Structure formats: C-alpha cells, structure tokens
Amino acid sequence: MSSPEPNGATLRSLGLSVYVPTFLFAVGQGAVIPIVALAARDEGASVALAGFIVALRGIGVLAFDIPAGWLVARFGEQRAMIAGTGLVIVALAGSAFAPASGRSPCSPSSWAAAGRSGFSPA
Numbered sequence: 001m002s003s004p005e006p007n008g009a010t011l012r013s014l015g016l017s018v019y020v021p022t023f024l025f026a027v028g029q030g031a032v033i034p035i036v037a038l039a040a041r042d043e044g045a046s047v048a049l050a051g052f053i054v055a056l057r058g059i060g061v062l063a064f065d066i067p068a069g070w071l072v073a074r075f076g077e078q079r080a081m082i083a084g085t086g087l088v089i090v091a092l093a094g095s096a097f098a099p100a101s102g103r104s105p106c107s108p109s110s111w112a113a114a115g116r117s118g119f120s121p122a
Helices: 011-042 047-075 077-096 108-114
Strands: none
Touching (some): 011 047
16 A cells, blocks of 8 residues: 555545546556558558558657756746647647548648647646
C-alpha cells in the first residue's frame, strides 16, 4: 500500500480519476495506429511513407513536450489546457470542412495520417 502524499492523495484514490482514463486513452490510441497506416496506404502512400506517417505522432510528442511544459510553467495549467483544447477544436473544424479526397494539409486524410502530432489537450 502506498503512503499518503502531502496533499492526502494516494495511488488508490487517484486510480479512477487519473490512471483508468489514461489507460483507456492509451489503448484507444494504440488501436488507431494500425488504422492510420492502412488509411495512408489506401490513399496511395508507400509502406515507408505509411510508417513515417505513423511515426509522426511520436516525433510530434518529442518535438512539443518541452515547449508545452514551458507554456504550462509560464501561463499555468488551466490556460495551457484551454489553449490546447482551442487548437484541437480549430484543427477538427478545419478537418471537417476540408474536401474529403483533396491533398490539402487540412483534408481529413492528412489529419488522420498525421495523428495528434504535437498539440493535444492532455
């Protein structure tokens, strides 16, 4: 059993509010990764390009973790979460109104292929 933290939180008390949603989110992302590769192949990408498209998520995480931490430290958690959520809403709106089969960077296939590389509300 874990010892209580200074604020009274224990691993058990954080289970339902932190660890279960994080686990479900990670399982969902892991389930989508093969679909992203297949969608890229369906759009005409080579196997190497499909692999690169899948890797863009990890590259985005590596590239944006430090700037995201800096933004949280400078502006606070709540403002950073609101800004991240706003960016996701703008990206989804651009994806929703883009032509479905176009080669535009805002087309749904491009957003699906790039995954959530970079900005995320979490």
